[in-house]
Amino acid sequence: MSENTALPRKANTKQKIIKVSSKLFSEQGYKGTSVRKIASEVGIRESALYNHFKNKEEIFLCVAKEIFSTPFSKDSADIKESALRGKAFLQKFAMQYKLLTFDKNNENMFRLLMLELFQNRELREQFMLEFHDNNIKMFSEAFFIMMQNSMIRSGDPMMVAYEFISTLFYIRLQITLLRFDNTPTTALSTQFEKHVEFFWESIKL
Amino acid sequence: MSENTALPRKANTKQKIIKVSSKLFSEQGYKGTSVRKIASEVGIRESALYNHFKNKEEIFLCVAKEIFSTPFSKDSADIKESALRGKAFLQKFAMQYKLLTFDKNNENMFRLLMLELFQNRELREQFMLEFHDNNIKMFSEAFFIMMQNSMIRSGDPMMVAYEFISTLFYIRLQITLLRFDNTPTTALSTQFEKHVEFFWESIKL
DNA sequence: GTCTATATTTGGATAGAC
DNA sequence: GTCTATCCAAATATAGAC
Numbered sequence: 001m002s003e004n005t006a007l008p009r010k011a012n013t014k015q016k017i018i019k020v021s022s023k024l025f026s027e028q029g030y031k032g033t034s035v036r037k038i039a040s041e042v043g044i045r046e047s048a049l050y051n052h053f054k055n056k057e058e059i060f061l062c063v064a065k066e067i068f069s070t071p072f073s074k075d076s077a078d079i080k081e082s083a084l085r086g087k088a089f090l091q092k093f094a095m096q097y098k099l100l101t102f103d104k105n106n107e108n109m110f111r112l113l114m115l116e117l118f119q120n121r122e123l124r125e126q127f128m129l130e131f132h133d134n135n136i137k138m139f140s141e142a143f144f145i146m147m148q149n150s151m152i153r154s155g156d157p158m159m160v161a162y163e164f165i166s167t168l169f170y171i172r173l174q175i176t177l178l179r180f181d182n183t184p185t186t187a188l189s190t191q192f193e194k195h196v197e198f199f200w201e202s203i204k205l
Numbered sequence: 206m207s208e209n210t211a212l213p214r215k216a217n218t219k220q221k222i223i224k225v226s227s228k229l230f231s232e233q234g235y236k237g238t239s240v241r242k243i244a245s246e247v248g249i250r251e252s253a254l255y256n257h258f259k260n261k262e263e264i265f266l267c268v269a270k271e272i273f274s275t276p277f278s279k280d281s282a283d284i285k286e287s288a289l290r291g292k293a294f295l296q297k298f299a300m301q302y303k304l305l306t307f308d309k310n311n312e313n314m315f316r317l318l319m320l321e322l323f324q325n326r327e328l329r330e331q332f333m334l335e336f337h338d339n340n341i342k343m344f345s346e347a348f349f350i351m352m353q354n355s356m357i358r359s360g361d362p363m364m365v366a367y368e369f370i371s372t373l374f375y376i377r378l379q380i381t382l383l384r385f386d387n388t389p390t391t392a393l394s395t396q397f398e399k400h401v402e403f404f405w406e407s408i409k410l
Numbered sequence: 411g412t413c414t415a416t417a418t419t420t421g422g423a424t425a426g427a428c
Numbered sequence: 429g430t431c432t433a434t435c436c437a438a439a440t441a442t443a444g445a446c
Contacts, residue, residue, distance in 0.1 A: 202407030
């Protein structure tokens, strides 16, 4: 067997640090996670950590970068086309949202975001931008098109977007909270679908 | 002037500690707030703090108690009556919710709740109960009554309750985030009202 | 790149005088 | 109830040998 069958070991210490930190930060928060704990869980001494990162802050920033690296494809090019599919468009988005909610890695990053939201101004601004503004913008466009095509009742497209998104976020927060305590989320597992159903009934013509 | 014109001074040290801690915890979180900072802001030595509280944890618990002491009157006795008022009932609740959102003290407690939500299991459970379950229960009742009286389209009352509450929460979170950075909330100031408008249009018969 | 050793700071908490 | 003094533990970070 060649020496890199599984992992290149040494060269990947940095990756391992990121992975471990990612887990710890998302469970205990920034203040609650000590460099000691990170090092010990990685299996090296604290001093060795500083060969890979300047300080604790830099480790955090490296981890935090991943929070907003969501693989949501929002090609505003084909929004027009997608919007014409009406309910199916909403369903597709809600399903992607659901997948993210239950994806282990995205779940951790979402938890980290919530944990540090009020501790980190930059995180707040990015949250507003990526979680809110961008989605509002996209859905405003979509709902506007639906209105033009008499698929839904007319009104302020941005308002409709706001209503649609807010509930998705709330469901995600609730599920993430329950899962953190290993509480079953069965009652909520179909909430995303139900939301789309209810919402479409509310706006369709 | 008698000696208790303004404040009884000594006897109220405990109250001052609670007030100061309340502010600090809600800004920096539990870990981010040191007993040193609390004592210094109160104007006493750390050791003196321990005459009033056993330890830091006890101070926090004392502060945290206030989080759920919301003065929401939910006399389930007059729910029946209130529900019959339909839209006005939703408006009234939304306005109370709005007041809480902008009330300085409630704002701090809400921020503290969000800050420690993923750090404190008991807080999570209380959040689920007080912020979610109780409201869902009340609104389920109310919407059920409205359905029976053909005021709104029929469906699962709990689902309708969920949709109504989730957006309120989202608005509150967003406003609290903005205000933490002293960002103007003008764009959101009427969001509660708009939500009720949109929502009522969605369900009314 | 990792280790041992150590510097330095900060934080929670107690003892005992007043 | 508050103060001074002090203790102890934990945490971030660096120096220098291997």
